[in-house]
Structure formats: C-alpha cells, structure tokens
Amino acid sequence: MTPRIAIAHDYLTQRGGAERVVLALHRAFPEAPIHTTLYDPDLTYPEFRDAEVITSPLNRIGAFRRNHRAALPLLAAAASSIRIDADVVIASSSGWAHGFPTTGKRLVYCHTPARWLYLTDEYLGGGSDAGLKGAVLGALKPGLLRWDRKKAAEADAYLANSSIVKERIRKVYGIEADLLFPPHSVDITQESKPIGGLEHFIGDGGHYLVVSRLMPYKNVDQVIEAFKGLDERLLIVGNGPLLQTLRQQSPDNVRIVANLSDAELAWTYEHCTALIAASYEDFGLTPLEAGAHGKPTIALRAGGYLDSIVEGVNGVFFEEPTAASIRASVRSSGAIEWNQEFMVEYCNQFSEQNFGRRIKSHVQRLLNSVNKYDLRVGWRAD
Template identity: 35%
Template structure:
C-alpha cells in the first residue's frame, strides 16, 4: 500500500506472541497491508496452519522462548524472560521499526538512525493498574507465591516504563489507552482505533426477542454479572456465545432464560448478531471489537460506559444514538440499562448503528496509520539531516 519514501524503507514489525487470529493479529494484518515489505518478528509464533492467512505467507522470526520446554502450551509462564527475548532481535539493518504491543514488543532495541513507531494496545495491564485484579483472579493475592509474583511484576513495571523511552511515536488504540499511556509513561500518544471488518458484516432482515453477548469466558469480561442481571429479568432471553475457563461455572449458575451454547463458528455468531435485539457488553476493555461488530450488523449495544466502549458506542445523549450505557459492573446496573434500552429502543436505528461502525473500518485504520507514520518519518528525516 505504501509508495514513495515509505515504500523504499526496510521495515521490521515486532509483535508480542502470535497464538491465534484474534484482535491483535487483525491489527498486524492491517499494518502489513500498509507495509507489505515488513519482516515479522515475534517472541513466539504458535498460530495454527489454518489461521496464518493474515501473515501473507511471510516467515516469522522468533525468539529463544520459542524453543524452551513447554513453550507451545505455556509460553505465558515465560513472561519474566520476555523483555530479554524481545531485546535480542537484531533490528540493526532496518530503517523503520513498527511494533504492535500489549506486553513487551515496544521494548525492541533500535538505534539513533532508526524510527520506532509503536501501536500500543495497552501498557502491560497486569503490571500496572490491573495488578490487584490479576492477582485476585489468579488466586495470588496472598502467600509466598503471591509475594514472588508481585516482585516480578514490580520488575516488569520498571522495565515497561523505561522501554517506552526507546519509542519515537506512541500510537494508542483508544483515548482510554492514551490516558493510561500518559499515566504510566508520562508520554503523549496519537489515537488510532483498531480495524474492524465492518465490510464483512451487514444488518439482518429481522430482529428477534433475545439479547446476546459474545466473548471469551474469562473473569474480567464480567459475563457472570450479565447472567445474574438476566436472573432479575426472567421474561427476557439471553444467549452467551463463547468458550473459556468460566464456561462450566456460568452454566451452573445460569437461570432458565439464559443459554450458553459455548464456542460457535463465525457464521453462527454473525447470524446471532444480525438477529439479536441488543448486544450486552460488561467488560472494561482497551477498545472492544465486539460492540463495533454488533453495530455493523445494525444491532444496538448495552455497554459499560467506561473504557473503549465509551468511544465506539453513541449513548442516548447523542442525536444518533447506537446504544445505552450503565455506570457500574453490577447485575442491578445491567438490568436497569436493559429496561432503559427498552424504553428508548425506537430512537436507536439499524442505520445509526451501521453508520457509526463504519468509522472503525479497516480502510480507515490503514489510511490513518500510513499518515501518522509518514508524518513521523518526514519529521525524523528532517531532524536527522540537520543534526
């Protein structure tokens, strides 16, 4: 996609870990569309053969962690070694280094004649403001093992802050993450929302009387709060699509009006998105692609009004609303938002939802990212030529 000066540059793209084709990998795919000449580096690469299309046939240069015992299944256990691993990549032959970072990728080492632009999904979450939540969910809030993990996270936090100094331009995936970057690194950042395949989603032709959420079933997604909210709404139906360690526990506590079919293929997810009365979203996310996908299908969103959802959903105070916000991650607040939505439902049209989702298209991301990198390279080159 790039031409002119950018098309002539030698480019490296550094990632954290590659495990499956999910949100971070979609960003990598779009970055590679902008810079098709880029060589890809990752701490580990265990993406299965059927999901590697986003790499366009490129080989991936991996770190020593790729070859450590048990890395395929338990590479996250090697997190304390990842700062060292990402610093071992030899990037000396590249003009431009791009990184896609939610953990350590932005810590790649570059020289004074190289430009480093880092797309930051978040500062290392469990080392900063989410540390207490992470330790609690992992059962490590107390005891000697918890003390060891706290010390390791302290070391990672120091490294994370220090490594931000080696990045020339920080790009945040939302205004929420831009504020977190400023708090953690004391740096300003440019906001570019991640790409969503809105072109591959279309509004359905009929709506049915059920609510929907689609998510990995892990604690911070707060699916249990949504399930409990619908216990308070026994005459409404909720469908929860997704798999994860919380699935059996959620099935055990779910009332009769809540169904949890587990993992479903994309065609089934898309069909449910097109038919649902509204999509319910209770997580505090950096951005959150699922609410945008719902809106691309013309479906309103009932969302926790903090984090990325507050940027991707237009609330009732907007002249063209696409959803309703609740202000606490509690069953009572969610149930209240469902009732409010039903009172205001006629104000939220499928076309409003669809138009809002188009702001986050893949083409919009590519154009904005190319513009930011070009401006950064132009300024970098001018400074280098005058020094």
Template identity: 35%
Template sequence: MRAAIVHDWFQGFHGAERTVWELLPLFARQPDVFTFHAARELLPAPLARAIVRESRLARLPGVRQRGHNPGRWRWLLPYMPIYFERLDLASYDVVVSSSHACAAGVRTPVETLHVCYCHTPMRYVWMPDADSERVRGPAALALRAAAGWLRRWDLRASRRPDVYVANSTAVAARIRRFYGRDAVVIPPPVAVDEFHVRAERERDHFVWVHRLVPYKRPLEVAEAFRELPDLRLTMVGIGPLAGELRRMLPPNVTLRGWIEREELVELLATAGGFIHVGEEDFGMSMVEALASGTPVVALRRGGALDIVRDGVDGVLINPPATPAAIRRAVREAASASWDPNVLRRRAEEFSAGRFRERMAALIATRISSGPVR
C-alpha cells in the same frame, strides 16, 4: 524502505493479531515480523510466513503452544525484555511495535523511525488491581514477584519509541499517566465488512459473546436476566467460569460454547441487543455488534467511551456493573427504537480501511519530518 513489525506474541487471530495483519499492507515491500512466540497454525498463511523470528525457548517441547492448547511459554515473561532488547533491527528504516507487554522495548538506530502501537501499557505491572481478575493462581504469584523489576524496565523502555499510538483515549491516558508520553489515538481495525444488517430482528433476544472470566461479568449478566422473564439471552463463550455459570443459569438464558464466525455473524444480525459490561482497552466486539445494526449495552469506562454514544448507539452503565444496573440498561435498550443504519455507519468509523489510512498518514508524516532522537 525496509520495515519491521514487532509484536509481543501470537496466541490466536484476535484483536491484537488482526492489528498486525492490517499493518502489513502499509508498506510496498513485505515487512518482516518479529515476535516472542507464534501459534502459526492459527494465523492466516501470509502472516505466518511473514514471521522471521521467534524465541527458541518458547518453541521448546512442553513450552510452545500447539493449536488452542496454551502451553507454558507465558511463564517466560521475565525473559521477554531481554529477548526483545537483543533483536537486531539495524537494517530497517521503519519499525512498528505492536505492544501490550514488552515489544515496545526494542532498540532501534537513531535514523530508524520507531512507532509503537500500544494496546495498553503492561497491565500486570501498572494496573495490578484491575488485572487481578485476568491473571490468577501461580502465574499471578510469579507476576507479583517480578512486577517491580518489570515496571522499572518498562519505564526505561518507554523512552525508546519515537511516537506512541494508542488504540483508545483510555489507553492514551494511561500512556500519559505511566510513561509521561503523549499518544495519537487511532482505533484498531475491525472487520466491519464481515457483518451485515438484517431487517428481521428478535427484539427480545440479547447476546453476550466473551471469554467466561470474571472481568467480563458473565455471572452478573446471567443473574440480571433472572428478573427479565420476557427477554432472552444467549451467552457464547468458554472459560474457567463455565461450570459455575451453568449451575446458576435462569431458564431464559442459554449458554453455548465457542461458535464459528459465520454463526456469530448471523447471531448478531438478528439480535435485539448486545451486552458488553467488562472494562476493555478498546472492545472490538462492540463495533462488530454495531456493524450488524445491533445496539450495545456497555460499561461507561475504557474503550466503550470511544465507541458507544449513550442513547445513540446503545446504553451506557455507570460502574459497577451490578445485576440491577445491567437489568435497567437492558430494559431501556429493549424498549427504545434504534436505527440499524445509524449503528452501522458508526461502526464504519472503525473499519480496517480507516485504520490503514490513519496509520499510513502518521508514518508518512513522521518519515518526512526526519529523526527526532
């Protein structure tokens, strides 16, 4: 059986890219990977070698990404639907599209099983208000100009997969709302085995690890700790809000740039709590904190509702995530008693092994039932 995996783009080795990495072992024969653009030097070598095609336009000098320098290939978004529609996938028995943009729009023969693992329907065309804090400047203007056409194309393309898999119940609800399609919920793979529980913890020390962008709420989180002088916060991240954040930091808050994964593992293992108050499609970092035996303070929206049970795995905040609301939740988390082993067992429900088991069972069931189109 020949399999292909189609992924929007590889700009690093983050949540969506790790999902593709965990899809590779599902097939006895190495799948071919198709994408629009790949920063191969940031990927594990076997994954980089599996990529058989990417856009020639996206690889042009001055356009392609080099290392962590983002390049300008995202400006080609209006061309991406054409690129993915023209991919020749006729020789494959199974196609898995890993999509948060255009990859789900590939065309496959009737006899080919097409499973779409949907990280979210295109935010910038279906949720422009919610996405306004993620995309700004000239890129936002270009997206608004193309939004109508992209929305119509995306709705047509949503009929092509045989089955949708959503990474959370929140995303499944969006798929139903925007596409009129049902979706099976299979959480994405989290490398829980890379994290460990330590007996010694600093209960007064909280951790925030995210991009310094508005929807992650770094300014609100830092401001919340201004009136928590007996607690400490370490913020880890880079992004456009770095300068503003540094100018307003309270004395009990430390801001660091990005750190190596090994240091992150130790930071989470010794922390008294982890803060994640941005609305996410899923939110792998919350699972990583739980895998370290660390309770999570999260927003009661999006993927957090699948991960954090209020009072069991952490504390949920009703939106909006104001400094006062964050402060109350942090106080509650700091004063409660948490069993790190219970938190760890919760994280194991989202392991890479569980993800592979669920996806393999779904694909096997759909293959045995035959074509549905």
C-alpha cells in the same frame, strides 16, 4: 527504494481486538514480516498463516504457546532478544512488543500499558489462584517495571488506541501519545455461517450476545448472573482462563462457545437483539462490530466504550458492572427504537481503510525525520 517496514506484536496465541489490529496492519503493509514472542496458528486468526511470522526461541515450548501467561518470567528477556532489521517497526503492544530492539524507528501502537504492572488487582481478579499469581508477579514486578519504562522511553513515537489509554500512557510513561482508534474489520458482504449444535438454542434469533475474552476484569460472570431468571437467551462467544468456571455457573438460558470463525461470529451478530459489553475495555471494539451489523450495544459507562458508543445512536449505558444494573438495562432497552442506517453510518467511520491511511501517515512522518524513503513509492500514505 521501498522502505523496510516490520510489524511487532506481543504474542499471537489468541483471538481478540489486538490481534485484529495486527491483521489490519498486515493488510496495510502486506510485505512486512510480523515479529512476536509466541505464535500458535491454531489458537489465533487463520489469516496469519498467509503472513511471514517470526518468533522468539520461546515458541519451541508448546506449553508457552498454549498459555502465554506461564511464560511471564521469561518474556522480558525473550522480547529483548528479538532484533528487527527494518526502517520502521510498528509495534502493536500491551506490554512486550514495544521492547523489541530494532535498527530503525519504532512506532508503538499501544493497546494499554501492561495491565499486570499498572492495573494488577484488576488483571488478577479474585479466585483461589489469584494469591499465588499475585505473589509471583510481586516478586517479578520491580524488574519488569524498570524494563517496561526503559523500553517505552526508547520509542520514537507513541499512538494510543483510546482516550483512557492516552491518559494512562501520560501517567505511567510521561509520554504524550497521539490518538488513533483501532478499526473494525467487519465485512457485511461476507456470507455468515450457523454454529453447529446451536440452531435450536438460537432459533430465529433474538438472543443477547457477549463477545469477550473470559478474564476476571471482563465481568462476564455478572452478565451470566443477570440472565438468571430472565426470559431471554444469552450467547457468549469467548475463550480464556474462566471458560470452564463460567460454563459451570451458566443456567439453561446461557450458552458459551469458543474459537468461532469470522463467518460464525457474523451469524451471532446478525441474529442477536443486542450486544452486552460489561468489561473495563481500553477501547470498545465489539460495539462497532455489532453496529456495523445494525445491532445496538448495552455497555458499561466506562473506559473505551465512551469512545466507541454514542448513546442513543449505537447503544445505551449502564452505570455499574453488576448483575442488577445489567438486568435493568436489558429490560429497559427493549423499548428503544433504533435507526439502523444511522448506526451503520456511525460505525463505518472506524473503517479499516481510514485506519490504514492514518497509520501510513504516521510511518511516513518517521521516515521523513531521517530523510530516508518516501512511502509513496509503490503506495500512498495520504
């Protein structure tokens, strides 16, 4: 009998690296339903329309689908109400999916323990509304901490998506997680597509590129500041709470676009000089996407970028997420001669095929622990 596998994810209301991991899991387990608290097919990757997506009752409220952060006081209860009947649930989690109850085993693929609980100041950032958000979160935090740690302890196995997340899991949960880097899903054979209205700005290429959610800890504001006065163009691809604020701060040599198709995103990579990555990432996925297109990354020497970038092979580092440090690295990186063949070969080690083989191996290990099924019925785990 074929084992019953299910996939869980916090919410499918945005486009980012975590959602790309869920798509990779879906391709590895195409028959597995995806359980989540909130789902808006217009706000996330279109490939999810081909999957069976099962949501919590919160999904009936449109305001929550448009802004999942507004649902924070209700998400623990919503997560606890999602009951999954499966032999193994693979929970792609940064705060909620690791708490979905199941009748079988639970394998948590952790992008990070919840930022709003364990990295609160970084998550909130500054700004006029940070104080109000902090007050609300402060009132909820004791109960959420109890819920979060209890659910983490109930998991049967934990996987960390980067070295820094592995250490964070050990620190906050006391769990020794195995390390499994996420895949890049770049298909270089896919035909790219220009972004309408940007042909004049992009020209023949040569722009610098940022691909990021527009959140305070992503430091996109500092990249924009770095390009003020530079004789270079910067294209930012992303969406998030700071979209309008960052657009207002942008000089004439900076453009921000949101909700691109994969073909349009490929076009931005293909024509750029380099990617700039200034955020504190749990894993540095975008440098692998850039490298698969033969383009280097100028990155903050911190967090997950230390896992995905080999200096001199697919990128260089700057030391501080400040405009001055970023500007200096942009100016100096132009003198480097990159070996695109080495770059592409390195980045392809993080392929979706390798990721799929390893995740299947971890699932098989859990199935073996209950002597229930062999995943090699219908497909191979090795």
